[in-house]
Each structure stands twice: as structure tokens, then as C-alpha cells.
Amino acid sequence: DVKVTQSSRYLVKRTGEKVFLECVQDMDHENMFWYRQDPGLGLRLIYFSYDVKMKEKGDIPEGYSVSREKKERFSLILESASTNQTSMYLCASSLGNGPNEQFFGPGTRLTVL
Amino acid sequence: RKEVEQDPGPFNVPEGATVAFNCTYSNSASQSFFWYRQDCRKEPKLLMSVYSSGNEDGRFTAQLNRASQYISLLIRDSKLSDSATYLCVVNGNNFNKFYFGSGTKLNVKP
Numbered sequence: 001d002v003k004v005t006q007s008s009r010y011l012v013k014r015t016g017e018k019v020f021l022e023c024v025q026d027m028d029h030e031n032m033f034w035y036r037q038d039p040g041l042g043l044r045l046i047y048f049s050y051d052v053k054m055k056e057k058g059d060i061p062e063g064y065s066v067s068r069e070k071k072e073r074f075s076l077i078l079e080s081a082s083t084n085q086t087s088m089y090l091c092a093s094s095l096g097n098g099p100n101e102q103f104f105g106p107g108t109r110l111t112v113l
Numbered sequence: 114r115k116e117v118e119q120d121p122g123p124f125n126v127p128e129g130a131t132v133a134f135n136c137t138y139s140n141s142a143s144q145s146f147f148w149y150r151q152d153c154r155k156e157p158k159l160l161m162s163v164y165s166s167g168n169e170d171g172r173f174t175a176q177l178n179r180a181s182q183y184i185s186l187l188i189r190d191s192k193l194s195d196s197a198t199y200l201c202v203v204n205g206n207n208f209n210k211f212y213f214g215s216g217t218k219l220n221v222k223p
């Protein structure tokens with residue numbers, strides 16, 4: 001059974017803290033994605049990666065960075081958390097070479113106080 | 114203008130009803146289209162892909178209209194378990210990049 005896991009379901013941080021969100025997939029997928037989901041706005045792509053050490057900006061990369069040192073792991077970093085980064089963060093993975101089904105992790109609900 | 118637009122609903126229907134959702138997309142170069150389902154407090158999961166010729170999976174039928182740039186999802190004989198938010202997904206110029214609609218909420222009532 002395919003599986004995408006995220007390091008935390010719920011996280012509370014303070015403004016200015018550095019935040020790490022980890023995502024691991026066990027399907028040997030080439031592509032990995034980070035989204036945030038906000039009411040009325042749907043899922044918005046922050047960053048994606050199509051190979052180890054490769055990354056591309058999505059639609060809302062400001063305030064975020066990513067790291068992909070191993071194929072199965074994709075990390076999202078908030079360098080200095082702000083209250084407007086309070087959101088649900090979803091990680092996904094898919095096979096490379098085309099628009100394939102994305103498999104999502106359970107999400108991390110991040111609250112920045 | 115948003116890449117993908119959906120009516121947020123909610124659509125409140127009785128069990129057994131037929132319900133249809135539409136979704137419009139702005140990029141005429143888009144080639145791949147999907148419907149995902151998201152249950153409350155859960156992650157999205159693929160419901161079905163949408164092919165140019167249309168496709169059917171049991172009670173669910175998806176259609177694509179390229180000329181008018183919309184896709185549709187028809188659910189026949191609605192079940193209580195169909196209650197969820199349905200997300201329309203369209204790929205962008207980069208084949209690996211997708212745009213998600215904000216979802217249409219369906220409530221099926223007994």
C-alpha cells in the first residue's frame with residue numbers, strides 16, 4: 001500500500017521561529033510537492049521537486065524553502081515563521097514522466113502564534 | 114484570474130439523487146484533468162481521471178469540454194458516503210505541476 005507520511009499532524013510555533021516540516025514517501029516516486037490549503041483558496045503549490053537536489057518554485061514560494069537530499073524525503077522550511085503561515089500543509093508525491101496521480105500525506109496543521 | 118474555478122456549494126441532495134458539478138479552467142494548453150475527493154479533515158485522494166472521450170466509473174461520470182474549457186462530474190444514485198468535497202485538478206504548462214480548484218462540497222442527506 002502506497003504511503004506518504006508527514007512528521008507531525010499538529011504543530012504550534014511562535015512568530016520568528018524556524019520550522020521544519022518533513023515528508024517521506026515509500027513508493028520510489030520521482031516527484032514530490034508541498035502545498036498549503038486554506039479555506040476558500042484550495043490547495044496552492046509552494047514548491048515541488050522532480051529529482052534529488054532539484055526543486056522548482058510553485059505559486060507561493062515566498063517565506064519558504066525546501067530540501068531534497070534523498071529521493072524519499074522532501075522537507076519544507078519556514079525560515080522565520082509568521083502568523084500568515086498558519087495553515088494546513090500537505091505533502092504529495094507522484095511518479096515522474098507526466099501528470100500522474102498524486103498521493104498525499106495526512107497533512108500538518110501549523111499554527112503560528 | 115484563478116487557474117481553476119469551482120462552485121464551492123454546498124450542494125445538499127437526498128440519497129438517490131443525481132448531482133453534477135462543473136469546473137472551469139483558464140489554460141487552454143492544459144492536457145490532463147482529474148477529480149479528487151477530500152473527506153473532512155483528510156487528505157485528497159484521486160477519484161478519477163478525465164479523458165477527452167469522457168469516462169465512467171460505476172456511478173461516476175466525468176466529461177471534458179475543451180471548447181468551453183470545463184470539466185464536469187456527474188454522480189448518480191447518491192449515497193451518504195459520497196458526502197465530501199470534490200476537487201477539480203488541471204495540469205499546468207509543466208506537466209508535473211497541477212492546479213487545484215478550491216472544491217465543491219457535497220452533502221448527501223438521508
